[in-house]
Amino acid sequence: MSTPSSCDETDLEALTVEQALARVLDTVEPVGGSERVDLRSAHGRVLAHAVSAPFDVPPHANSAMDGFALRHADLATGERLHIVGEAFAGRPYRGEVGAGECVRVMTGGVVPHDTDTVVQQEHVAVEGDGIRVQRSPQAGANIRHPGEDLRAGATVLSAGQRLGAAELGLLASLGLAEIDVRRLPRVAYFSTGDELRAAGEELREGDIYDSNRITLHGLLSDAGVHAIDLGHLPDDEAITRGAMAQAAEQADLIVTTGGASVGDADFVTRILREGGGAGFWKIAMKPGRPLNFGRFGNALFFGLPGNPVSAMVTFALFVRPAIKRLRGEAYVPPLVLHAVTRSALRKVPGRTDFQRGRLTQHSDGTLEVEAAGIQASHILSGMSRANCLIRLPRESASVEAGAAVEVIPFHELFR
Numbered sequence: 088m089s090t091p092s093s094c095d096e097t098d099l100e101a102l103t104v105e106q107a108l109a110r111v112l113d114t115v116e117p118v119g120g121s122e123r124v125d126l127r128s129a130h131g132r133v134l135a136h137a138v139s140a141p142f143d144v145p146p147h148a149n150s151a152m153d154g155f156a157l158r159h160a161d162l163a164t165g166e167r168l169h170i171v172g173e174a175f176a177g178r179p180y181r182g183e184v185g186a187g188e189c190v191r192v193m194t195g196g197v198v199p200h201d202t203d204t205v206v207q208q209e210h211v212a213v214e215g216d217g218i219r220v221q222r223s224p225q226a227g228a229n230i231r232h233p234g235e236d237l238r239a240g241a242t243v244l245s246a247g248q249r250l251g252a253a254e255l256g257l258l259a260s261l262g263l264a265e266i267d268v269r270r271l272p273r274v275a276y277f278s279t280g281d282e283l284r285a286a287g288e289e290l291r292e293g294d295i296y297d298s299n300r301i302t303l304h305g306l307l308s309d310a311g312v313h314a315i316d317l318g319h320l321p322d323d324e325a326i327t328r329g330a331m332a333q334a335a336e337q338a339d340l341i342v343t344t345g346g347a348s349v350g351d352a353d354f355v356t357r358i359l360r361e362g363g364g365a366g367f368w369k370i371a372m373k374p375g376r377p378l379n380f381g382r383f384g385n386a387l388f389f390g391l392p393g394n395p396v397s398a399m400v401t402f403a404l405f406v407r408p409a410i411k412r413l414r415g416e417a418y419v420p421p422l423v424l425h426a427v428t429r430s431a432l433r434k435v436p437g438r439t440d441f442q443r444g445r446l447t448q449h450s451d452g453t454l455e456v457e458a459a460g461i462q463a464s465h466i467l468s469g470m471s472r473a474n475c476l477i478r479l480p481r482e483s484a485s486v487e488a489g490a491a492v493e494v495i496p497f498h499e500l501f502r
């Protein structure tokens with residue numbers, strides 16, 4: 088056993104962040120089941136089956152410009168071309184187009200099959216019922232071809248894709264009104280702690296208001312699950328055991344905050360140990376060293392530390408990837424950027440540090456970050472001031488102002 092000195096927090100029993108995440112991802116399977124929903128309700132959901140294009144998109148050759156459709160060969164003579172008709176978007180020209188003729192065409196209008204090129208109207212002089220082309224386009228210019236976006240039969244979206252605005256639009260372009268999406272994971276959550284009071288209740292000495300449960304509500308809403316709020320529990324072993332059993336009956340995942348550590352009132356850890364399906368982890372990270380993870384009954388279980396910043400950071404690093412997998416999405420590690428720190432950052436070696444930072448970009452493109460106030464796991468205001476986590480490697484000590492550091496933007500962690 089090593090005995091860490093005050094300037095080193097190395098704990099040989101602790102898991103690294105990477106080891107802990109790998110164990111989480113190894114354990115979690117997507118939830119079963121899907122449902123058919125209308126396209127609007129599918130926003131943010133995960134596609135249950137691959138979708139292929141039933142026809143070419145766009146379905147017909149159409150003009151990219153307002154102008155005139157013509158035969159390119161006619162331009163060699165420089166002769167005036169006679170306008171024989173009009174093609175608006177949704178109102179095609181149905182006649183023939185002969186040599187020396189052209190058709191007025193609008194953007195999105197079907198390009199008549201006798202023509203091969205569109206000249207935009209700014210490059211044309213209109214003379215009565217004809218035109219003279221002043222600047223010749225290349226052969227084939229300004230025509231959008233059938234199947235250029237999607238070929239009939241091609242896979243448009245794969246199973247497991249999250250449906251954002253672009254995906255909904257794509258599905259709509261195929262004429263679909265409904266789509267099969269995966270069932271939302273059911274996530275039950277509660278907070279624990281005798282000191283916690285709800286809004287409206289009076290604070291006695293030693294009490295604080297329960298903020299984690301509302302934070303969890305926000306985190307779970309953003310993560311896209313069916314969240315079930317089981318309230319706040321006192322530090323009572325029997326009540327906690329009952330709530331956990333009830334949660335395991337109705338949820339795919341249980342998330343709790345508080346009581347994750349080894350204190351006398353930390354019942355969650357004890358109950359999980361008895362159950363045998365979940366373990367207490369020490370993770371070599373700051374904030375968020377204590378974490379309970381595993382199974383309780385049929386549900387997955389995360390017991391997050393009570394400190395508000397620790398709860399949010401462990402949610403971002405472990406619960407959110409687990410939820411992605413439960414939802415049936417692929418887990419893609421967050422984008423890590425490099426920035427110059429304007430603040431000196433205090434750290435002792437031994438734990439990977441996730442400090443709260445404010446990232447800005449200068450007009451020349453360089454990224455700069457500064458510490459968002461006091462770096463302690465009870466300073467929730469720092470989370471609100473911050474827009475990124477500054478990741479300092481496990482072995483590193485304090486960092487001077489001016490050094491390059493890794494930063495992970497919040498939208499990569501909480502989206």
Ligand SMILES: Nc1nc2c(c(=O)[nH]1)N[C@H]1C(S)=C(S)[C@@H](COP(=O)(O)OP(=O)(O)OC[C@H]3O[C@@H](n4cnc5c(N)ncnc54)[C@H](O)[C@@H]3O)O[C@H]1N2
Binds near residue numbers: 283295297350377392
């Ligand atoms: N002897 C040791 N003590 C502690 C260790 C350790 O390794 N050995 N780890 C420390 C670390 S690091 C953390 S993080 C905390 C985690 O403790 P718990 O998960 O057991 O959390 P609690 O003790 O219940 O609460 C910690 C802190 O957070 C406040 N809290 C709890 N719930 C809420 C809530 N819903 N809303 C707002 N604030 C909440 C609570 O009042 C405490 O101040 O353990 C350290 N101790």
Ligand code: MOO
Binds near residue numbers: 372373392464
């Ligand atoms: O790991 Mo704790 O989160 O430092 O306060």
